[in-house]
Amino acid sequence: MNGDRSIAAKQKPRVITPGLLVLNQWVLQTRPANPLSWWTRRKPLSRHFGEERTEDGGVEPQWWMSHSPDGRSVSSTDWQHPPDTARKLNLNGLHLSAAVPKITPLLVHFQEAFCPKKGTYDYHWSPMKAVRIHQFGGPEVLTYEDVPDPKLRKDQVLVRVRACAMNHLDLFVRRGLPGVNLPHILGSDIAGEIVEVGEYVTRLKPQQRVLVAPMHFCNHCPKCVAGLQNQCREFTVLGNAVDGGNCELIALPAVNVIPIPDALDFNQAASVPLVFVTAWHMLTGRAAIRPGQTVLILGANSGVGIAAIQIAKMFNARVITTAGDDHKIEAARELGADYVINHYQQKISQEVRKITNFEGVDIVLEHVGAATWDESVKSLKAAGSLVTCGATTGPKVELDLRFLFSRQLSLLGSYMGTMSELNEVLSHVFAGRLKPVIDHIFPLKDIRIAHEYMEKSQMFGKIVLNP
Numbered sequence: 001m002n003g004d005r006s007i008a009a010k011q012k013p014r015v016i017t018p019g020l021l022v023l024n025q026w027v028l029q030t031r032p033a034n035p036l037s038w039w040t041r042r043k044p045l046s047r048h049f050g051e052e053r054t055e056d057g058g059v060e061p062q063w064w065m066s067h068s069p070d071g072r073s074v075s076s077t078d079w080q081h082p083p084d085t086a087r088k089l090n091l092n093g094l095h096l097s098a099a100v101p102k103i104t105p106l107l108v109h110f111q112e113a114f115c116p117k118k119g120t121y122d123y124h125w126s127p128m129k130a131v132r133i134h135q136f137g138g139p140e141v142l143t144y145e146d147v148p149d150p151k152l153r154k155d156q157v158l159v160r161v162r163a164c165a166m167n168h169l170d171l172f173v174r175r176g177l178p179g180v181n182l183p184h185i186l187g188s189d190i191a192g193e194i195v196e197v198g199e200y201v202t203r204l205k206p207q208q209r210v211l212v213a214p215m216h217f218c219n220h221c222p223k224c225v226a227g228l229q230n231q232c233r234e235f236t237v238l239g240n241a242v243d244g245g246n247c248e249l250i251a252l253p254a255v256n257v258i259p260i261p262d263a264l265d266f267n268q269a270a271s272v273p274l275v276f277v278t279a280w281h282m283l284t285g286r287a288a289i290r291p292g293q294t295v296l297i298l299g300a301n302s303g304v305g306i307a308a309i310q311i312a313k314m315f316n317a318r319v320i321t322t323a324g325d326d327h328k329i330e331a332a333r334e335l336g337a338d339y340v341i342n343h344y345q346q347k348i349s350q351e352v353r354k355i356t357n358f359e360g361v362d363i364v365l366e367h368v369g370a371a372t373w374d375e376s377v378k379s380l381k382a383a384g385s386l387v388t389c390g391a392t393t394g395p396k397v398e399l400d401l402r403f404l405f406s407r408q409l410s411l412l413g414s415y416m417g418t419m420s421e422l423n424e425v426l427s428h429v430f431a432g433r434l435k436p437v438i439d440h441i442f443p444l445k446d447i448r449i450a451h452e453y454m455e456k457s458q459m460f461g462k463i464v465l466n467p
């Protein structure tokens with residue numbers, strides 16, 4: 001595998017920057033008689049996606065470079081073969097003959113010294129790098145390795161992953177969940193650049209900066225057509241029952257790909273989708289939050305907690321939250337929480353009673369599970385709603401039915417959200433009313449360290465991986 005990789009790397013065309021593109025275009029198009037034009041005979045580097053018939057009548061998708069060293073089109077399979085040294089050198093899309101060896105290193109130096117990588121034509125070493133698990137277990141099962149590039153369907157978009165944020169789901173999938181086929185690529189929250197769009201995709205174009213809706217759904221059943229994607233029978237979170245974004249390239253249905261504004265960098269964008277759509281669906285879609293209500297949000301430092309505090313404040317709710325140390329308590333206040341309970345030193349329901357003058361809260365937002373369940377139920381006011389999206393500390397809880405009916409409580413389950421809700425909450429993120437919070441950024445190859453870091457639960461905000 002390594003041998004193939006080094007050959008592919010040698011053959012890999014270098015990225016070309018806008019600056020050199022302009023120079024090349026200028027020489028080619030506006031100054032045909034320019035003496036330099038004798039060595040710039042080709043158009044700028046470009047590539048597209050095509051198909052090739054296989055022997056058994058199937059269709060084999062192929063990357064095509066329009067300019068190989070000898071000027072003909074070559075497919076991605078050709079890249080795997082050693083270069084013909086008799087061919088002319090292909091550098092930065094300019095085809096230089098061997099007669100200009102002194103200019104070549106000069107151009108390379110110029111590009112690497114002065115041209116920013118951003119906005120360059122995007123190439124990667126084939127095969128791509130990804131983190132996969134081949135068995136369930138601890139962080140040691142995470143393997144950073146070569147994986148075949150994804151194949152793009154005509155209705156899909158190929159995204160170069162620039163950032164992938166972690167969620168507790170990553171830990172659960174790694175330890176083992178039903179429905180996960182091995183080997184498996186983790187990662188739900190993706191931001192990156194479009195490399196290529198399939199033939200049927202008209203709304204998006206290469207080089208657009210995007211984030212990915214972290215959900216998989218069929219997009220044609222009655223529930224999907226009604227906009228209730230999270231009730232689709234095929235619904236799952238990206239990186240759960242389907243491969244996710246801990247990799248360099250991912251092919252996705254166009255419906256999942258959402259352009260992002262320039263103000264949002266890739267790490268910020270990757271920190272948004274899953275937790276913000278989850279918190280939005282919990283508070284607006286399930287618990288029907290109204291201005292002025294009092295909301296108890298468990299775990300201020302979690303991704304869902306950080307999103308929920310901001311969303312509840314946007315609805316002018318009174319927010320009570322919980323945190324485990326002074327640093328997190330201060331950070332929760334900065335996000336807008338009105339009251340922060342130290343859940344290691346104080347009893348949550350007692351503090352809630354004091355804060356609400358013995359009334360209780362309208363809504364409890366739960367995702368902690370067994371460790372906080374009793375306190376959460378006791379914190380509700382009469383006819384209050386408890387909405388839950390997770391069970392980080394365990395799924396089995398007790399419930400006194402007499403308390404449930406006599407207090408007329410509502411217990412609501414919530415699973416991620418719909419595309420409509422994602423777009424709605426993103427509009428607030430893009431406008432700056434809701435802000436992602438990043439705790440730490442790791443290189444993707446340090447995936448095991450990142451998982452160990454998350455398991456210690458010391459973070460306030462998202463852990464982001466950079467391929």
Ligand SMILES: [Zn+2]
Pocket residue numbers: 217218219220221222223224225232233234
């Ligand atoms: Zn469906």
